[in-house]
Amino acid sequence: MTALIINHLQESLNALVTANQYRQIPDLQHHGRYVLSEGARLLNIASNDYLGLGSNKQLQSEFLNQLSQSPVDNIPRMSATSSRLLTGNDEHLQALESELQDWYQNAVEKQNLSSSKSVLVFNSGYHANIGILPALTTLPIKTLILADKLVHASIIDGIRLSQSKLVSYRRYRHNDYEHLAKFIEQADLSFERIIIVTESIFSMDGDCADLAQLVQLKAKDARIELYVDEAHAIGILGNTGLGLAEETQTLADIDYLVGTFGKAFASIGAYIMCDEVVKQWLINQMRPLIFSTALPPINHAWTRFILAKIPSLTEQRLHLAQLSTMISTAIPEPYRISATNQSSAYHSPIVPYILGDNALTIAKSKQLQAAGFYALPVRPPTVPANTARIRLVMNAALSSDDCQRLIAHL
Template sequence: MPAPISKRLQDALVQLKDNQQYRQLPDLEHQGRYVVNNGKTLLNIASNDYLGLSGDTALQYEFFEHMQQYPAAHLPKMSAASSRLLTGNDAQLQLLENELEHWYRLAVGEGNSATTKSALVMNSGYHANIGILPALTALPVKTLILADKLVHASIIDGIRLSQNKLCSYRRYRHNDYEHLATLLAQAEDNVERIIIITESIFSMDGDCADLQALVRLKALDSRIELYVDEAHAVGVFGDQGCGLAEETQTLTDIDYLVGTFGKAFASIGAYVLCDETVKSWLINHMRPLIFSTALPPINHAWTRFILAKMPQLQARRQHLAQVSLQLSQAISPVHRVTSGQQEAVYQSPIVPYLLGDNARTITKAEQLQAAGFYALPIRPPTVPANTSRIRLVMNASISTTDCQRLIAHL
């Protein structure tokens, strides 16, 4: 008889340990820009808190004072207690969507005629990507999805959920737009819609998509729509902090602009900026939106508080760019990730330190932790085989001196 499932699970877990791919939840205490792990205080260089806002206690106290302006009857609730289509569509959430649309208009330029985009807020970036794509492909329209090889797992899952008799997909080599152009040329004449999907800043390699090149490709075929996930660029780029699309002046050319609040915004949730008709379609067909309890209104109040400050955080963005570039330039060629075809034009806060081998990567992470840095090994299947790396992540609370000390230990 086959072994019991529990025994087979145990054997599979042992195999993970043998391959040095076993994961477990860390026991952490957060103290501003530091984490306490196993009794040791370490500088956090592993989180996505790019602007250093999540541990800013002065900012938190300011928010609490801001909340005191609300009469007791109108304080934001601690739970939505329902999906948005029932009773979860709180005033804070509706105000947040209005303010996101205004933020987008500021980033585009108020004088630009193409400033009409609607915002739809969701519970997370994962919810967004596994919900938007299947909803878009629910129409009986022959659709081809062309996605960058290194898009996030949530996008891959969304694509898988989108597959049906009328929707197929292919992956183009990472940031290889000649390959993408070849796939576009191979699209059958009866394909009515082509959705090109990319991240703007890639979460593991830290490199950026050439959004302007994608816009030029889009202009060649009226069937093409652009879907850009700005999760790691929102708050980091642009005068308003609207992301790489703002920085490259491509905002109005992107059909589905997805962003998250769980990184530079130091909050939780996600949004998509899209056409008003598309928003209405998503409300009617996007399963994670329809069947999930909305986030607590108090969270949306905090996100609104941060959003109002986002255009004023340019000094943090500039410092972040400086320390990120300082670290990136110090990485020797042997430890650089070179999977993309594009030279880095915009320096992201994500600086991978490639080691390749799992054991070597774990050892290096332990050495950095011993030196006072909370650095973590990233191994397959999160990244391709033989590309294990330390994912060094800068944030605006890291000083130039901190960065120099980190470089010395590399």
């Protein structure tokens, strides 16, 4: 690399520093509910460990105990060593997909709905979102993708990878279904398929999509398919933790139900619940699945261990909802998301504390850290310009007293 390129890179990095947008990987040690950062012991309110399972040493001991009692030949391998289509498949991965399918089927039957889904597991939510839409749009069908303005970067990247002469896309205003309806009305009959893409709980604003309203829109046009990313809702909403779709009884109406294990599940990986034919098409067309080494079997074993417990964690979900409500109602009015974005009755554990200015946000983050809370600034381009914020994240391992102490510093 030439000195000219190095200088350009350094100048660009300096510009990020000046704009208070420079990112650094933090040096952390984890101790249960706390992290050690720069010598300080801080209560972790920045993690997506919504149910507190990632910091639960008792759970980890129970899992390791089970492994230690297994014959050596039955202990899951530490690496898959190749892609799933070569030798990366294993019994834990296949069992995980079967158990996820049972989870969905049980939830549907409890709601007296008629639906069945197959399940395909991926290495991460990012792999899922950059791979599913491009695979679905390789068909010679003129397609229109309509995505919420605030969908995750991985979904935006997946949409960009889907673009071709037969694929068009638009982004409707966040949770603005009148705007979405206009796009649908404007879609002429040459479009044979319309895919609406949304998150269920949005990762930065913490508000929820109105899945029931989206289902109503779908019912008006046979071309419409629904793609819902439940990454931040899985484990914490629904009677059995199957997300906002279970909570709103819309499971049977969603064509592509995507979720991840890296948040409330305290594991790694992702999945899609979809039609069996769609699953087989993804296996044949989805590049991140075909060309990535599969996750280690030991990870799938841990995910199965957690999945077996998720439906029964009702008490943790209730406690989390109470904490989330407590914090969200305590945010001073000038620092809340706009009323138009508060589109759901469901309180998520993601509570944005919006200061707008980058420097102010960094200063507030340091103030909260000095008070004993690991709270981090989120700045553009992760969020829209002038909406820099502290992303306060609740988890079920926190107490009401913890939240009251936090509120005192807001």
